[in-house]
Amino acid sequence: MQLQGKNYLGNEKSALGANTFYGINPSTGENLETAFTEAIEGEINIAVEKAEKAFKVYKNKSGAEKAAFLDVIADEILALGDALVQRACAETGLPEGRITGERGRTMGQMKLFATVLREGSWVDARIDEAIPDRQPLPRVDIRSMLRPLGPVAVFGASNFPLAFSVAGGDTASALAAGCPVVVKAHPAHPGTCELVAEAIVNAAKKTGMPDGVFSMLHGISHEVGTALVSHNGIHAVGFTGSLGGGRALFDAASRRANPIPVYAEMGSTNPVFILPGAMAEKGEELSQQLHGSFTLGVGQFCTNPGLVIAHESEETKSFKKSLTNLVEASNSSAMLTSGIHDAFDGGVKELSSQQGVEYLAKGADAGGNHGNANLFATEGKNFLSNTLLEEEVFGPSTLLVNTSDNSEMLEIARNLHGHLTATIHGTEEDLVNNKELIDILEEKVGRLLINGFPTGVEVCHxxxxxxxxPATTDSRSTSVGTKAIDRFARQVCYQNFPDALLPDELKQDNPLQIMRLVNGEKKR
Amino acid sequence: MQLQGKNYLGNEKSALGANTFYGINPSTGENLETAFTEAIEGEINIAVEKAEKAFKVYKNKSGAEKAAFLDVIADEILALGDALVQRACAETGLPEGRITGERGRTMGQMKLFATVLREGSWVDARIDEAIPDRQPLPRVDIRSMLRPLGPVAVFGASNFPLAFSVAGGDTASALAAGCPVVVKAHPAHPGTCELVAEAIVNAAKKTGMPDGVFSMLHGISHEVGTALVSHNGIHAVGFTGSLGGGRALFDAASRRANPIPVYAEMGSTNPVFILPGAMAEKGEELSQQLHGSFTLGVGQFCTNPGLVIAHESEETKSFKKSLTNLVEASNSSAMLTSGIHDAFDGGVKELSSQQGVEYLAKGADAGGNHGNANLFATEGKNFLSNTLLEEEVFGPSTLLVNTSDNSEMLEIARNLHGHLTATIHGTEEDLVNNKELIDILEEKVGRLLINGFPTGVEVCHxxxxxxxxPATTDSRSTSVGTKAIDRFARQVCYQNFPDALLPDELKQDNPLQIMRLVNGEKKR
Structure with missing residues (x-):
């Protein structure tokens, strides 16, 4: 397939604008073939209007019909073959193995949501049957279930060109919920975006989905995204990216005459606590695993462990020494974009200039857009006095915090802001002695790990x-896993409806055989 | 019990401020006994800090323990006896039967949440077991469940001094979720608030709940509420009241350095569509039921039907005539506050001055704070051209919209903004012929009724x-019924946890016997 560089307004391609840009090979800095045309206001409006029109049809497709659509999207992505893999590698600098693995994850995600739709119980069907003879007043029949919000705007991330992009988790969960999607393509991999958009449009045609169920707009400026989020026809937003970008969209959505939910996943520093027993038992092994985790993918993961807290001790000194050696022996690789590389360089410089921060080690830097591993250390009391030390440096960097005792470690935990994850390494005895730490960290994160590393986010229920x-703009949500579908639906109540007019999920004889809450009791 | 007019900072009473105010009898305009002291900043801070401290303990109370607390709250409210009923009647002008009924509803709500907690499945427990031999990478054990957000600020409504106030649905659902509550007492019924606060504090003491699990602050200015919502220790807000008030709190919460969810229920006009068959079959009966519904409680319900849409016809003329007679024969009653009465008067004047709006009838007005029934009519095309006609007039007023045909009726439905409810009256044939109307209205409301009236909100699952x-600031939520608990919780994931450290809800042998999603399958 020849790339055209156009916007997808539903099934139609359009390039009316004057602003164009290119995908860039981050390893060479060279422009890749095909100019991409930024969407103009008129195109944004058409995409949203088509989504609104498509919603009237798409929202009433059965779970089985939507599942077929998602399954075919996965098939169509696979059918893009090597062209997709090569373009994604060229645009991101990521190795082929990573891209094929991510393709599998993206397809698996679509298929997992398809199984959720076929099973059907996700709609939280609730039925309270009429009680005509209740005193003093009869109760009428009341039923409710989750229904889709309406068209959703999705902003992909640069660091997962497939799994968190055009056909990523936000798109999969919004389509699964019954919402048409308008994607703002990420300008760091526009060709990859176009290929995947083509796959989705083909799948929509093959499975009889309405024109407008999916659109994609290009844009290198902020205007396209802001216009999209401010459009009256958009009912929710999914975003993965920086704190600045996510907060700007949240603010724009909150300022609307009719505010809408924004699910922005904005990354975090993912603190790792290593307790004394674990440090003594396997400090060397932990240093290797930590090094592997924070340098994985040139550190370009939201779940990158950028903060490690452990008590000062002889064992911690050995751990630090081992980690120092590993960092110094690290090779560098190209980062995703020159912008990310510049921000990483800036973050490293800022961190190294902070009072009380020791620059322990850095890995080789091959120049260009390469990001090299960086290791810093500081004392617990210094960390507690400088909030900047908790901020994310997006890339292969981690800060070791030496604590003097348990009370200082707990104080650090108590003072953390929100993160995606927190990790505790400990022996059985460590864990029993540190229940308070677990209890505090539970309030700070979405995922709490014991004896593991936060990179590698399992797609599951x-x-x-x-x-x-600041990990997200909505702590009640997840952007990975099947519960992500809940973000794009709201409970709608049907009172005193004739059975024939109810959605199948709520009909008296439960034709879909889903799990329902009937008069307070869960049953099929 | 002698009223003291003080704030409740957990179990301590405090009145450090200089600003005082009185409860007012709306029927007489006279001050009721006891001056109430507005909370000052220091008191607000203490209440929130106590809530934060209490959260550490309260969040880990079992479902059974929290259920016992809620049950005893209900008992303690009943134990207040006539003193509560008399004070509530005096402060609101509502009749005794209404107050005792509302007391029953308030107690029933607490007890319903207690049953939900004892049953336990509301936490959405999810378990994906480890697959150690999975290729290419093993899967570790991943479990998650809903956990409480943290301290919640609750703003009661004036129109339900018990059921939507200090111990109302917001407080009940937040406490059920495991969140301490700081109530901003409604200044229209401060004595009622104090009595109920005393009941909750007594219940907390009797069931061993931590000091700070409940606090209540008085305030007649906006400062107290704004300071509360802006406090870093508050994690969510429940509000019932006006659009202006709800939006102001939403804006304040969205502007925070760390934004928090605001569940503001701000009322609506609750359109009622009467289809031709129903109008022909029972126009007279519908006029009586509609009159009963929109004048109930002097029209002071969020679900008051303020908009009635029907085709112009001979039958509609009869319906209108019957309604006109009923309105003209209506008696007036005192409204809840002089502020509400003034706003109602203003709303009626504004509506009557709109171009193309006919002032069909008004009921007797006994003066003072009394609100009299008002009936208006306009043509469909006039309604479509003037968005003001869709706005809520809080009180006993309704606007009849004459439509010329189905396409105009559908156009009106399509142009509606959000409402709490929409109602359709129709014969079986009407309904079959108007599926599109149902389909459109489903997108506009939280509850869709057939052949009923929206007033009377059943407390059920x-x-x-x-x-x-503008019905609410968060369409994904409900403030009545057991699903309200979801507003105050977020899913937390526990990866690779030893069984002993997991919450009981997630332990391998399911000690609480709750319904869980295990490897994608719902089971106990």
Missing amino acids: AMVHGGPY | AMVHGGPY
Whole structure:
């Protein structure tokens, strides 16, 4: 397939604007073929109007019909073959193995939501049957279930060109909920976006979905995104990216005459607490695992462990030494974009200039857009006195915090702002002795890990990829896993409806055989 | 019990401020006994700090323990006896039967949440078990469940001095979720608030709940509420009241460095569509039921039907005539406050001055704070051209909209903003012929009724008392019914946890026997 660089207004391609840009190979800095045309206001309006029109049809598709659509999207992505893999590698500098793995994850995500739709119980069907002879007043029949919000705007991330982009978790969960999607393509991988958009449009056609169920707009400026989020026809927003970007969209959405929910996942520093027993038992092994985790993918993961807290001790000194050696022996790789590289360089410089921060080690830097590993250390009391030390440096950097005792460690935990994850390494005895630490950290994060590392977010039913602000703008949500579908639906109540007019999910004889809450009791 | 007019900072009473105010009898305009002291900043801070401290303990109380607390709150409210009923009647002008009924509803709400807690499945427990031999990477054990957000600020409504006030649905659902509550008492019934606060504090003491699990602050200015919502220790807000008040709190919460969810239920006009068959079959009966519904409680309900849409016809003329007669024969009663009465008067004047609006009838007005029934009519095309005609006039007023045909009726439905409810009256044939109307209205409201009236909101599992903006600031939520508990919780994920450290809800052998999603399958 030849790239055209156009916007997708539903099934139609359009390039009316004058602003164009190119995908860039971050390893070479060179422009890749095909100019992409930024969407103009008129195109944004058409995309949203088509989504609103498509919603009238799409919201009433059955779970099985939507599931077929999602399954075919996965198939169509696979059918793009090597062209997709090569373009994604060229635009991101990520190795082929990573891209094929991410393609599998993206397809798996679509298929997992398809199974949720076929099973059907996700709609939280609730039925309170009439009680005509109740005193003093009869109760009428009252039923409710989750229904889709309406068209959703999705903003992909640069660091997952497939799994958190055009056909990523936000798109999959919004489509699963019954919401048309308008994607703002990420300008760091526009060609990858176009290929995946084509796959989704093909899948929509093949499965009889309405024109407008999916659109995609290009834009390198902020205007396209802001116009999209401010459009009256958009009912919710999914975003993965920086704190600045996510907060700007949240603010724009909150200022609307009719505010809408914004699910912005904005990353975090993912503190790792290593307790004394674990440090003594496996400090060397932990240093290797931590190094692997924080340098994985040139550190470009939201769940990158950027903060490690452990008591000062001989064992911690050995751990630090081992980590120092590993960092110094690290090779560098190209980062995703020159912008990310510049921000990483700036973050490293800022961190190294902070009072009381020791620059322990850095890995080799091959120049260009390469991001090299960086290791810092500071004392607990210094960390507590400088809030900047908790902020994310997006890239392969981590800060070791030496604590003097348990009370200082607990104080640090208590003072943390929101993060996606927190991790505790400990022996059985460590954990029993540190229940308070677990209890505090539970309030700070979406996911709490014991004896693991936060990178590698499993796509499953129980996953929470979210957390209190500033990890996200909505701590009640997850952007990974099947619970992500809840973000794009609201409970609608049907009172005294004739059975024939009820959605199948709420009909008296439960034709879909889903789990329902009937007069307070869960049953099929 | 002698009223003291003080703030409750947890179990301590405090009145450090200089600003005082009185409860007022709306029928007589006279001050009632006891001066109430507005909370000052220092008191607000103490209340929130106590709530934060109490949260550490309260969040880990079992479902059974929290249920016992809620049950005893209900008992303690009943134990207040006649003193509560008399004070509430004096402060609101509502008749005794209404207050005792509302007391029953308030107690029933507490007890319903207690049953939800004892049953336990509301936490949405999810378990994905480890798959150690999965290729290419093993899956670790991942579990998640809903956990409380933290201290919640609750703003009661004037029109339900018990059921939507200090111990109302917001407080009940927040306490049920595991969140301490700081109530901003409504200045229209401060004595009623104090009595109920005393009941909650007594219940907390009797059931061993931590000091600070409940606080209540008085305030007649906006400062107290704004300071409360802006406090870093508050994690969510429940509000019932006006659009202006709700939006101001939403804006304050969205502007915070760390934004928090605001569940503001701000009322609506609750459109009622009467289809031709129903109008022909029972126009007279509908006019009586409509009159009963929109004048109930002097029209001071969020679900008051303030908009009635029907085709112009001979039958509609008869309906209108019957309604006109009923309105003209209506008696007036005192409204809740002089402020509400003034706003009602202003709303009626504004509506009557709109172009194309006919002032069909008004009921007797006994003067003072009395609110008299008002009936207006306009043409469909006039309604479509003037957005002001859709706005709520809080009180016994309704506007009849004459439509010329189905397409105009659908156009009106399509142009509606968000409402709490919409109602359709129709014969079986009407309904079959008007599926599109149902389909459109489903997008506009939280609750859709057929052949009923929206006043009278059942407290049950399937109820949705919510709806798209401006009915609420969060269309995904309900403030009535057991699903209200979800507003105050977020999913937290526990990865690779030893069984002993997991909450009981997630332990491998399911000790609480709750319904869980285990590897994608719902089971106990």
